[in-house]
Amino acid sequence: MTPFLSARGIVKRFPGVLANDHVDFDVRSGEIHALLGENGAGKSTLMQIVYGLYGRDAGEILIEGRPLDLRSTRDAIAAGIGMIHQEFMLVRRFSVTENVVLGLKAGGGLRPLDLAGPAREIAELSRRYGLQVDPSARIEHLPVGTQQRVEILKLLYRKAKLLILDEPTAVLTPGEAEALLKVLRTLADQGHAVVIVTHKLHEIMAAADRVTIMRDGRVVGSVKTAGSSEAELARLMVGREVALTARRSTRPAGPSVLRVENLTVGDDQGRRALDGLSLDLREGEILGLAGVDGNGQSELAQALTGLRAAAGGRVLLGARDLTRASPADRRSAGVAYVPADRRHVGSVGALSIAENAILGDQRAYARFGLLDRRRSRSFAAELMERFDIRPRKPEYPAGKLSGGNLQKVQLGRAIASDPRALIVEQPTRGLDVGAVEAVWAELLRLREAGKAILLISAELEEILNLSDRVAVIYEGRIMGEMSAAEADLRRIGLMMAGSHGEEVGHADP
Amino acid sequence: MRILERRAAPAEGAAASALSTALAVLAALAAGGLLFLPFGADPFSAYAALFGESFLTWRGLGFTLLKAAPLILIGLGTVVAWRTGFGFLGFEGCVMIGAAAATWVALMVREGQILAGLPFAAFLPLAILASLIAGGLWSGIVGLFKSRFGGNEVITSLMMNYVALLLVQYLVSGPLREPGGLPQSPRLPRETWLPQLFDGMRANAGILIALAAALVVWGLLLRSRIGYEMVVTGLNPRAARFGGVEVGRRQFMAACLAGGLAAMAGMVEVLGLHHRLIDGMSGGVGFVGMVAALLGKLHPLGVVIAATLYAGMTVGADAMQRQAGLPSSIVFMIQSLIVLFILAGEFFRRYRLRLPGRRTASAGEGV
Numbered sequence: 120m121t122p123f124l125s126a127r128g129i130v131k132r133f134p135g136v137l138a139n140d141h142v143d144f145d146v147r148s149g150e151i152h153a154l155l156g157e158n159g160a161g162k163s164t165l166m167q168i169v170y171g172l173y174g175r176d177a178g179e180i181l182i183e184g185r186p187l188d189l190r191s192t193r194d195a196i197a198a199g200i201g202m203i204h205q206e207f208m209l210v211r212r213f214s215v216t217e218n219v220v221l222g223l224k225a226g227g228g229l230r231p232l233d234l235a236g237p238a239r240e241i242a243e244l245s246r247r248y249g250l251q252v253d254p255s256a257r258i259e260h261l262p263v264g265t266q267q268r269v270e271i272l273k274l275l276y277r278k279a280k281l282l283i284l285d286e287p288t289a290v291l292t293p294g295e296a297e298a299l300l301k302v303l304r305t306l307a308d309q310g311h312a313v314v315i316v317t318h319k320l321h322e323i324m325a326a327a328d329r330v331t332i333m334r335d336g337r338v339v340g341s342v343k344t345a346g347s348s349e350a351e352l353a354r355l356m357v358g359r360e361v362a363l364t365a366r367r368s369t370r371p372a373g374p375s376v377l378r379v380e381n382l383t384v385g386d387d388q389g390r391r392a393l394d395g396l397s398l399d400l401r402e403g404e405i406l407g408l409a410g411v412d413g414n415g416q417s418e419l420a421q422a423l424t425g426l427r428a429a430a431g432g433r434v435l436l437g438a439r440d441l442t443r444a445s446p447a448d449r450r451s452a453g454v455a456y457v458p459a460d461r462r463h464v465g466s467v468g469a470l471s472i473a474e475n476a477i478l479g480d481q482r483a484y485a486r487f488g489l490l491d492r493r494r495s496r497s498f499a500a501e502l503m504e505r506f507d508i509r510p511r512k513p514e515y516p517a518g519k520l521s522g523g524n525l526q527k528v529q530l531g532r533a534i535a536s537d538p539r540a541l542i543v544e545q546p547t548r549g550l551d552v553g554a555v556e557a558v559w560a561e562l563l564r565l566r567e568a569g570k571a572i573l574l575i576s577a578e579l580e581e582i583l584n585l586s587d588r589v590a591v592i593y594e595g596r597i598m599g600e601m602s603a604a605e606a607d608l609r610r611i612g613l614m615m616a617g618s619h620g621e622e623v624g625h626a627d628p
Numbered sequence: 629m630r631i632l633e634r635r636a637a638p639a640e641g642a643a644a645s646a647l648s649t650a651l652a653v654l655a656a657l658a659a660g661g662l663l664f665l666p667f668g669a670d671p672f673s674a675y676a677a678l679f680g681e682s683f684l685t686w687r688g689l690g691f692t693l694l695k696a697a698p699l700i701l702i703g704l705g706t707v708v709a710w711r712t713g714f715g716f717l718g719f720e721g722c723v724m725i726g727a728a729a730a731t732w733v734a735l736m737v738r739e740g741q742i743l744a745g746l747p748f749a750a751f752l753p754l755a756i757l758a759s760l761i762a763g764g765l766w767s768g769i770v771g772l773f774k775s776r777f778g779g780n781e782v783i784t785s786l787m788m789n790y791v792a793l794l795l796v797q798y799l800v801s802g803p804l805r806e807p808g809g810l811p812q813s814p815r816l817p818r819e820t821w822l823p824q825l826f827d828g829m830r831a832n833a834g835i836l837i838a839l840a841a842a843l844v845v846w847g848l849l850l851r852s853r854i855g856y857e858m859v860v861t862g863l864n865p866r867a868a869r870f871g872g873v874e875v876g877r878r879q880f881m882a883a884c885l886a887g888g889l890a891a892m893a894g895m896v897e898v899l900g901l902h903h904r905l906i907d908g909m910s911g912g913v914g915f916v917g918m919v920a921a922l923l924g925k926l927h928p929l930g931v932v933i934a935a936t937l938y939a940g941m942t943v944g945a946d947a948m949q950r951q952a953g954l955p956s957s958i959v960f961m962i963q964s965l966i967v968l969f970i971l972a973g974e975f976f977r978r979y980r981l982r983l984p985g986r987r988t989a990s991a992g993e994g995v
Binding site for chain 2: 458463
């Protein structure tokens with residue numbers, strides 16, 4: 120059977136990087152094909168070439184065996200190739216139908232836009248593929264999972280036969296992710312070709328038929344999932360054996376270090392992001408805070424670190440009331456923070472690694488008002504040595520570091536300040552398996568050293584792997600808290616969706 | 629195949645930045661060179677006359693340095709403000725405020741006034757301090773609006789220019805008016821004038837003040853802890869807050885310092901060139917200084933080079949018109965072309981050209 124799309128010998132150079140090195144890749148109609156690889160392995164570049172966003176230095180692209188003259192995304196769309204990016208391209212104030220026809224010549228000129236016809240067609244598509252999207256609904260009223268299905272509708276309406284999804288489950292709850300994979304299966308069953316770009320191994324095993332693995336710009340393997348395993352995929356992707364589960368010792372938690380009492384905080388729009396939230400973080404434990412993004416996790420982290428003012432409640436470090444303390448005071452009192460947005464909050468991309476390594480600690484590096492650059496450089500060199508940050512050049516701009524290396528800078532900086540409590544937010548988001556392993560190991564080492572760690576994560580796997588206790592946040596409130604032993608995926612998943620998780624017969628602690 | 633392609637990452641770093649600036653200047657000179665042709669003039673000899681006059685003759689160099697000093701000071705103010713993320717445009721007004729403050733102090737040195745007989749070595753620090761404080765307070769108002777109330781500094785600082793210009797107009801037609809004369813202040817006593825750099829050279833100590841200021845700004849912005857916090861604030865206020873930087877305070881500081889530096893430019897103009905306060909004497913120098921800062925890539929030392937080059941072109945333009953009969957407006961067009969080409973250069977840091985020939989070559993080596 121001829122594949123729907125084949126890429127043959129694709130070469131793509133950027134100055135100093137060979138992003139794609141004679142890559143062969145093909146997708147058949149009716150299959151879900153996963154494209155797996157660490158960050159920087161070249162999988163996004165490959166998909167952007169296929170979608171016409173980038174030109175290529177060599178190689179050809181065939182659609183059903185015929186060469187495709189691909190010059191722009193318009194050519195790609197005309198050939199039946201569609202792509203959904205991580206950030207959705209939707210107009211929030213428009214209806215589903217308006218978003219779907221946006222950019223097509225539906226009315227044209229001065230003639231009024233005909234929306235009734237497209238709306239009927241969209242409803243029909245939605246029914247046929249089990250998308251459950253109401254064409255007249257406004258985007259801003261739809262949950263993220265549904266918005267993603269609107270993106271799928273946009274492609275189907277444009278008669279896409281190949282759908283490429285870049286990290287599609289990153290923004291979804293476990294339930295939504297499951298529903299999406301079901302939709303993708305329906306699409307494949309009806310003859311579409313589906314590519315998911317991801318680094319989540321369990322998802323690939325659950326959903327994909329075949330998987331192509333890339334490393335350092337080359338394809339290192341293309342296998343059927345049925346004959347493979349997570350361990351094999353991880354080994355192919357990283358190039359060595361990796362431990363996918365973190366080993367924790369059992370260790371009794373010590374006295375309380377950081378207490379949050381009835382904290383109420385507003386978000387940027389003035390809505391209530393935290394609503395009387397209480398937590399107790401103890402010495403030598405990792406408290407996992409699970410929740411879908413946007414349920415107040417960021418606001419909690421910001422309120423704990425002084426970046427957001429509390430409207431009510433208290434934050435206590437030991438006996439000291441920090442509720443009104445400045446970020447600098449909290450830091451020197453022993454609260455360290457590793458923000459989720461490492462590129463825009465935790466670091467300054469245009470500055471060097473050395474300059475980023477002292478961010479927050481700049482006072483300690485000043486003598487008579489001047490920064491001691493030799494000391495900051497040697498500190499950065501030390502960090503890079505200890506946490507294996509590459510390239511090992513303190514003068515290298517932080518913005519050019521990979522996500523994993525940048526995260527190690529952030530984490531190393533926080534650890535070096537020898538905090539009593541550490542707040543880490545989405546510490547492994549967007550990191551590849553090798554980097555995840557390193558970050559997890561570091562967090563567990565800190566726990567052994569008796570630090571109190573609040574782990575805020577939307578990745579349940581991470582929460583379950585690392586935490587001693589698990590709390591679930593939903594709309595600014597704690598839905599429930601349980602020890603690691605009682606935590607199970609289903610119960611946490613229900614709480615993340617806003618129910619108290621009592622359906623499974625547990626009472627709240 | 630497409631000709632323009634987005635780079636994987638924008639070309640960054642000092643080398644890329646310096647190269648794109650140098651290429652922009654060369655491209656502007658090349659394009660501007662065409663403008664000489666209708667006059668039957670040879671562009672190369674025209675440029676030789678232009679730069680020869682302003683940099684290679686004693687007299688021309690004097691004028692160049694005279695004009696460069698205020699541009700450098702204003703450029704430095706721009707660097708401080710913009711690097712801290714404070715989009716201040718009120719330099720013109722601050723120049724006038726600084727000029728007024730320096731005039732006021734200098735007039736007190738006259739016979740019968742309280743500072744009469746003050747030696748120059750004591751007067752100069754006093755004048756510098758007065759202009760710094762006056763300019764700093766003036767721009768500080770804008771800074772306060774921004775850091776306290778979130779007022780848009782671009783608009784408020786532009787409006788403050790008019791207030792300053794009109795305030796000086798009021799001063800020279802009222803309180804500071806020369807008795808019976810034009811709307812201008814009395815001539816300042818000779819002992820308050822900035823001394824000439826060398827005998828017979830027009831340049832005065834203003835250029836030394838400007839160079840010293842460049843050194844101070846370089847040390848503050850690029851070597852000190854406070855400068856570090858300012859730069860982080862400008863690059864990324866969220867990261868700055870995360871790092872315990874008081875963003876509002878740093879922006880307020882930057883505003884005051886920027887205004888103070890521009891006010892020193894006004895002082896240098898009054899004490900070094902005009903020797904009295906004149907209505908409208910700033911004549912747009914506050915805006916040209918911002919251009920110099922942009923050409924200097926917002927680096928203190930780059931500003932010194934760019935301001936001197938800019939001043940030299942202006943001086944050379946006059947000479948060229950006098951000597952060769954070529955319109956000096958060509959030079960001003962070239963100055964504008966430089967700015968345009970530098971902005972275009974930004975584009976090429978993000979995109980690269982792909983010439984069709986290259987693709988075939990690399991395709992050939994494939995498989």
